[in-house]
Amino acid sequence: MTDVVNRAGGRRTYTHREVMEILSGLLLALLTSMISTSVVGTALPTIVGDLGGQDQLSWVASATLLTMTVSTPLWGKLSDIFGRKLMFQTSLVLFVAASVVAGLSQNIGMLIAARAVQGLGTGGLSALTQVILGDVVEPRERGRYSGYVGAVFGVSTVAGPLLGGFIVDTSWLGWRWCFYVCIPLAVVAFAVIQKVLRLDHEPRDARLDWWGAFTITGAATSFMLVLSLGGHEFEWNSGWTYGLCALGVALILLAVVVERRAAGPILPPRLFRDRTFLLAGLASLLVGIAMYGAMIYLPQYLQIVKGMSPTASGLMTLPMVVSLFLGSIVSGRIVTRTGRWKAYPVAGMLLVAGGLGLLSRLHVDSSDLVIGLAMAVFGVGLGLTMQMLILAAQNAAEVRDMAATTSGVAFFRSLGGAIGVAAYGAILTNKVKSELTSMMAAAHITPSGGGSTLSLGTPEAIAKLPAPIHAMVLEAYARGMQTVFLVGVPAAFLGFVAVLLLREAPLRSSRAAQARRPAPAESA
Incomplete structure (x- = not known):
């Protein structure tokens, strides 16, 4: 078995079997928490019908994403202090x-x-899974394990709506x-984590950067509220x-001022002077x-x-899930x-852009084969990209900055x-309304309440x-989706440019470091 050095403690080694045991617990927790963030999507109409509060529907979907995002940097710092x-x-x-x-x-x-x-817990699980993997496995060996993490992110995002749809469609379960x-x-x-995870905890700094926590989470919360509620709760x-x-x-x-003066900052300013961290984050x-x-x-x-x-619809996304999984696993093992x-990641971002381009050409009569092919290209691109960016950032980070870099x-x-969710939602809504209004005007149809209201119902109502x-509604939605996916292409291309600018530093390996280390002098 190959020994893998624990970078955090510098003393503990793990066999491949031990790493897989630890990873199984991490991934099981990550999978369940990530599914919970997306499972509610298909169940929302039923939930709102049971509990009421139609005017607060957007909060049900946004609350988890909001707290998950703003809490992510804090979990890294807390793990440095408490383990x-x-x-x-x-x-x-x-x-x-x-x-x-x-x-x-x-x-x-x-x-x-x-x-x-739930979002607070999910933020901790998603960030600390990567941090712990960075502690247990050297960058050179990390590829074959991090591929599983990338696959879980993609699979859970797609499996959530599928599971939610199945639960809602099953009468004896309920939302x-x-x-x-x-x-x-x-x-x-x-x-599993209690049994197999044994890390030597050496506190980096016992002080929590309260002002940094307040300013960073406050800034993130402000922007997240705009992105999550803009166009719904307010114009x-x-x-x-x-x-x-x-x-x-x-x-x-x-x-910026607080973190420059803090003794133990949550996001150390030195990270933003690191080209690899900046480009990987972008x-x-x-x-x-x-x-x-x-x-x-x-x-x-x-x-x-x-x-x-x-x-x-969940089953139809299987080409994307399978291709993402294979892309993550195969690329990780080769690395x-x-x-x-x-x-x-260079090839991955090109495939993501290409996949979005193919998705932007889907229309009402597109065949399942064409849809599946577009999804597969998109999934492979994500599989080649997501975990490699974290691997690159971790490889360039100092040991003391492992948690901050990963959570960042x-x-x-x-x-x-x-x-993406907020921008695409606004684009889709506006495009569907404008297309539907245009088509109804051309057909001299003026429904009561205005033509645009027809685009806002559930799939069953439509x-x-x-x-x-x-x-007309189907055509309007098809054109709206085409615009949504097409808008994603420039974002993917900018990601390609950012990855292209990354320097490919050799992945660190404990065995390589030991080979370079001079032999100790023999005692006289």
């Missing part, structure tokens, strides 16, 4: 407790609060099981938008924009335009053998996801529209 294992288990307990409360919710406010706490179903797996993950061109953006900018400037943000936007809105195309059920990593790159990816209007 990786304790903080990972704490985030898992938060997730499980919040899932129970979400399932027991009696009103929409209770559900939103539970979803927010509350969208939250209960992950709890047993999370409990098993906790037990984009409104005092709320300008006020929150101004507050976010002010807090960013204050955070590329991760752009990947998040492309990935989350496409994955969230693909089910709408399949359910509305192609008329598939939630379960069928471990060769030590060369840059070619994969993860933060940028989550922020990109929020930007399917029951009169035939001529139904055809």
